[in-house]
Amino acid sequence: MKKVDIVIVGGSAAGIPAAITARRHYQDKTICLIRKEERVLIPCGIPYIFGTVGSPDKNLIPDGVLEKNDIELLVAEVLSLDKENKILKTSGEDVQYDRLVLACGSEPVAPPIPGLDMDGVFPVVKDVNYLSSIQESLKDAKDVVIIGGGFIGIEFADEIKKSGVQNVTIVEIAPHCLSLAYDDEFCIEMENHLISRGINIMSGAKVVSIAGEGTVDTVVLEGGKSIPADVVILGIGAKANSDLARQAELELSADGAVAVDRNMKTSDDSIFACGDCATKVSFFNGRPSALKLASIATFEARIAGANLFGIKRESVGTVGVWSTAVGDLAMGTAGLTEAMARQAGYDIVASTVDSSNRHPGGMPGARGTKTKLLFERSSGVIIGGQVMGDVAVGEVINTLSACIQKKMTAEDLVMFQTGTHPALTASPIVYPMVNAAELAIAQMK
C-alpha cells in the first residue's frame, strides 16, 4: 500500500489548487492527487468546445503544474474511504493518508421530467469522451433545445448556434434567463442580444416531458406547446458528489454536500473538503448557499490546502461573483441583486450609471456600459454590483467583489483612486463605479 502525507481526491478546480497550496505550505510533505479521469477538462470552457474552441481536446488542464510542484498523480477511481485507518481503496493501488482533501466536485442535476433517459438528451457531464459524443450528435441536428437559461444554458446556446445548428431554443422556467443572478434590466438586455444572434428564448415556460421513440423528437411544455428537438441539453444545475463522504459517514448538509466549517474541515479532523462537493454559506447572512463555481472552488482549496496541519485561513462565505459573455456582450454580477436584497429585507439604495468604456466616445472599441451598485442605506456599505458592457466587465466585477468583501462604503468608493486611459477605460470624470456611488450617496441623504 502506498503511504502519503497528503492525499487530494479530485483533479479539477478544487483539487489542483488544494494540492499546490499544500505544497507551498508544507514543503517537506509527500502529496498525491488522485483523479479518475485520464485527461481533465477546463470545466468553464466546456460550452466553447461546441463552437469557438471546437473540441474537448483543446480544452484541457495540463498536468505540468502537478509535476512542477512535486505532486504525484494517481489516475484511479477512489472506491471507498476508511476514515478510522485512513485508507482509500482505489481502482489502482490503495493509499494511506495522514491528511485527506475531498475535492470530488459535482454532477448535473436531473429533474423529474419523463423522457430524460432518451437518446439525444444530454446533461452536461465533465468528461472528454462524453462531450465528444454530444458533438457527434450535434453534427446532424437541426433543432436543439437547451433546458435552463442560466449562464451555462446561454453559453451553450450561443456556441451551438455558432456551430451552424439551424434552430436553437432556450426554455427557462423563470420569467427571464439569468434571473437567479441579475436584475431584470440586465436579463432582458442579454435575452435581446441572444435573440439578435438567432436564438429562440422561451422564458416563463416549464418543460413537462420529453417525447420520442427511444430518441428525443419533441420537448413538451406546460400548456401543451411542443418544440421539435433532435438534441436536448440540460443546463439546470449541479449537485454535490458526496458519495465517498456518505459511505464513510462524514457529516453531510441538508442538500447532501460534505459538511465543512469555515476552515474547510469536515466532521473528521484529518479530512478537509472544498469545491462543488462541499457546503457553502453566504457571505451576507451565513445561510446555506447553492452556488457552485470554479472561482469558489479555488478559494476554498487555498483555505483547505493551507490548514491541513494547523489552521491558517478561514472562509468568509461566498460573495457570489461571476461573469458571462455572449459575442461582444459581457455581464458580471457580485453579491446581491436588487431583487435578492429586497427579498432578504435589506433597506437599500440602488444606483445605475450608463456610460462609455472609452473617452472620448469616438475612440476605437468604444461601447455603452451599464453599472448598477447596491448599498445598505443605514451603513452605506456596498452589498451588490452588476456590470454590463465589453470584456473589461470580467475584471470590473472582480474589483467590485473586493469592495463588497471588504465592506467598503459608498464614500470609500468615491475616494477610489482609479487609473484611466482613453483607449482602455471610461473617463475619470464619470468613472462608472465612482459615479454610481456618488449618485447613491445623494439618495441616502
Ligand SMILES: Cc1cc2nc3c(=O)[nH]c(=O)nc-3n(C[C@H](O)[C@H](O)[C@H](O)COP(=O)(O)OP(=O)(O)OC[C@H]3O[C@@H](n4cnc5c(N)ncnc54)[C@H](O)[C@@H]3O)c2cc1C
Ligand atoms: C458547462 C460549465 C461551465 C461552467 N462555467 C463556469 C465559469 O465560467 N465560471 C465558474 O466559476 N464556474 C463555472 N462552472 C462551474 C465549475 O465548473 C465548477 O464549480 C468547478 O468545476 C468545481 O470544481 P471541483 O474541482 O469542485 O469539481 P469538478 O470540476 O466536478 O471536479 C471533480 C474532480 O473529482 C474527481 N473525482 C470525483 N470522484 C472521484 C473518485 N471517487 N475518485 C477519483 N476522482 C474523483 C473528478 O474526476 C474530478 O477530477 C461551469 C460548470 C459547467 C458544467
